[in-house]
Amino acid sequence: MSVGRAAAVLVATLAFGCARGPSPQTALLRPVVMPDLSLAAESVREQARVRAQALTQAIAAAQTAPSARAAAFGELGKLLLAAEYGEAAETCFADAELLEPGDMRWPYFLGQVYRKTAQPAKAEAAFARALLRHPGHVATLYWLGETRLDQGHLDAAASAFTAALTIAPGSASILAGLGRVDLARSDFASAVTHFEGALAADPGAAFVHYPLAMAYRGLGEGAKAEAELRRPRAIAPGPPDPLMQEVASLLDSAMAYQQRGIDALRRNDGQAAAVFFRRAGELDPSSASVHHRLGTALFLTGDAAGAVTEFEAALRLEPRLARAHYSLGVVLASRRQNAEAIEHFTAALRLEPDYLEARLALADVLRSLGRARDAMPHYQQILMRDPAAAGAELGYAMTLVIVGRRAEARARFAAGARRHPERPEFADALRRLSTGLDAP
Numbered sequence: 001m002s003v004g005r006a007a008a009v010l011v012a013t014l015a016f017g018c019a020r021g022p023s024p025q026t027a028l029l030r031p032v033v034m035p036d037l038s039l040a041a042e043s044v045r046e047q048a049r050v051r052a053q054a055l056t057q058a059i060a061a062a063q064t065a066p067s068a069r070a071a072a073f074g075e076l077g078k079l080l081l082a083a084e085y086g087e088a089a090e091t092c093f094a095d096a097e098l099l100e101p102g103d104m105r106w107p108y109f110l111g112q113v114y115r116k117t118a119q120p121a122k123a124e125a126a127f128a129r130a131l132l133r134h135p136g137h138v139a140t141l142y143w144l145g146e147t148r149l150d151q152g153h154l155d156a157a158a159s160a161f162t163a164a165l166t167i168a169p170g171s172a173s174i175l176a177g178l179g180r181v182d183l184a185r186s187d188f189a190s191a192v193t194h195f196e197g198a199l200a201a202d203p204g205a206a207f208v209h210y211p212l213a214m215a216y217r218g219l220g221e222g223a224k225a226e227a228e229l230r231r232p233r234a235i236a237p238g239p240p241d242p243l244m245q246e247v248a249s250l251l252d253s254a255m256a257y258q259q260r261g262i263d264a265l266r267r268n269d270g271q272a273a274a275v276f277f278r279r280a281g282e283l284d285p286s287s288a289s290v291h292h293r294l295g296t297a298l299f300l301t302g303d304a305a306g307a308v309t310e311f312e313a314a315l316r317l318e319p320r321l322a323r324a325h326y327s328l329g330v331v332l333a334s335r336r337q338n339a340e341a342i343e344h345f346t347a348a349l350r351l352e353p354d355y356l357e358a359r360l361a362l363a364d365v366l367r368s369l370g371r372a373r374d375a376m377p378h379y380q381q382i383l384m385r386d387p388a389a390a391g392a393e394l395g396y397a398m399t400l401v402i403v404g405r406r407a408e409a410r411a412r413f414a415a416g417a418r419r420h421p422e423r424p425e426f427a428d429a430l431r432r433l434s435t436g437l438d439a440p
Contacts, residue, residue: 029095032076035085041253043283044083051076070100077109082250086117097129104133108140108243115143120150138168139241145177146238149184157181164239171239172202180211188218204266206234230388254284261293270300288318292327299331307331322351326358333365341365356382360391367395372402390420397429406433 034052037045051072058064058072077092090113097106111126127144131137145160161177168174179194195212198205213228238244249260261276277294284290295310311328314321329344345362348355363378379396382389397412410433416426 028098030091032073032088032091032095035080035088037083040083041255041283043252044079047079047250047252048076048083051079066099067103070096070103070106073099074106074109078247079250081109081113081116082247082256084116086113089113090117102133104130104137104140105243107133108137109247111140111143111147112244112247115147120147123147124151136167138164138171138174138239139243141167142171142174142177142239145174145181149177149181152184154181154184168239170201172198172205172208173236173239175201176205176208176211176236179208179215183211183214183218186218188215191215192219206232207236209233227388230386252283254280254287254290257283258290258293261297265293265297265300268300270297273297274301286317288314288321288324291317292321292324295324295331296327299327304331304335320351322348322355322358325351326355326361329358329361333361338365338369354385356385356389356392360389360395363392363395367399367402370402372399375399376403388419390416390423393420394423394425394429397426401433409433 032055034048037048040048055072055076058069073092073096077089077096080086080089080092090110093106093110093113096103097110100106107126108130111123111130114120114123114126124144124147127140127147130140131144134140141160141164145157145164148154148157148160158178158181161174161181165171165174165178175194175198179191179198182188182191182194192212192215195208195215198208199212209228209231210233213225216222216225216228248256250256257276257280261273261280264270264273264276274294274297277290277297281287281290281294291310291314295307295314298304298310299307308328308331311324311331314324315328318324325344325348329341329348332338332344333341342362342365345358345365348358349362352358359378359382363375363382366372366375366378376396376399379392379399382392383396386392393412393416397409397416400406400409400412410430413426413430413433416423417430420426
């Protein structure tokens with residue numbers, strides 16, 4: 001019976017050690033009922049078939065050691081966890097823990113199953129068992145803190161996060177966990193300290209911006225709160241976790257490889273991202289988004305020609321993909337192919353008029369060509385939507401210089417330097433203008 005059939009498949013229905021009779025331990029094992037995999041990718045169905053067969057063989061062989069049987073359950077469970085089939089994965093890890101109670105991996109993976117299926121009390125208990133077997137495991141301490149926080153157990157959550165922080169003092173995720181405990185306690189000052197510490201440890205930690213905004217708001221610092229709310233948001237990933245990274249790398253599907261590529265892009269690892277997106281394209285050659293993401297990765301690695309090829313492939317598959325028009329425009333503009341770049345930026349805006357990045361790119365190209373009056377309305381539209389957009393503010397001030405409105409430009413550069421101290425271009429332009437030179 002194929003694991004890809006709609007009907008559930010019973011993988012393990014017999015007790016271990018049939019020839020010798022079941023031990024008290026193995027008699028408690030539950031059968032693993034495989035989920036319906038008919039909608040999964042063929043490559044994933046084949047992975048499941050191989051692992052289910054290995055489990056069946058481990059069950060049938062009376063001489064197989066309990067640890068080997070536990071491993072067979074665990075390998076199937078990890079694949080099911082990766083594919084988000086929680087019920088079957090739970091059975092696999094529970095049986096593995098019964099067979100090999102000293103191995104922290106099985107209760108740890110159980111905790112992850114319960115966490116993903118919104119069962120925080122069970123997750124907490126599982127992580128606590130894992131921690132007994134491996135004290136000081138940072139990822140376990142972190143997720144133990146998360147499950148306690150989910151249940152409102154604030155002191156216990158803080159204890160787990162604090163213990164994790166002593167082992168990994170530079171972890172943005174753990175610092176942010178303590179910040180969220182502070183938020184729940186309405187201790188906004190301490191929350192700000194923890195969240196700002198998280199951003200200092202990892203300036204790219206987008207998951208910190210929203211809770212930091214809430215902490216600033218609690219202190220009555222509305223301007224800072226609004227600034228944080230305009231920044232990108234993300235879900236907290238947790239500290240480095242080799243066990244779950246292994247799970248995340250298991251699925252041989254286009255969607256899984258896309259996600260790995262996206263994660264690599266977030267780490268600014270264009271080379272790895274390109275490898276993952278190429279594999280995703282092999283598994284799903286008709287996906288415009290895969291071609292677009294591969295092009296992005298290639299451009300990051302310096303392969304502009306390869307990026308153009310992929311963006312053009314994406315647009316052949318999906319001509320209305322605004323992101324691909326924008327990305328192709330960026331590459332063409334970097335190669336001074338300005339007329340073609342303008343065409344693609346304009347196409348992106350025709351498809352998505354609120355695409356601010358495309359509008360800014362179009363305005364910048366127009367300004368670079370001396371078409372300041374054509375660029376100005378685009379900068380103005382961006383600033384109407386997002387008054388804090390530093391790039392649009394800078395570009396608009398530069399167009400004012402070009403059209404001879406130097407006093408207005410000077411005021412804009414000065415205001416921009418105050419609002420955006422992280423952008424030295426404002427101060428540089430103001431200095432040039434004050435010495436009689438045109439802004440760059």
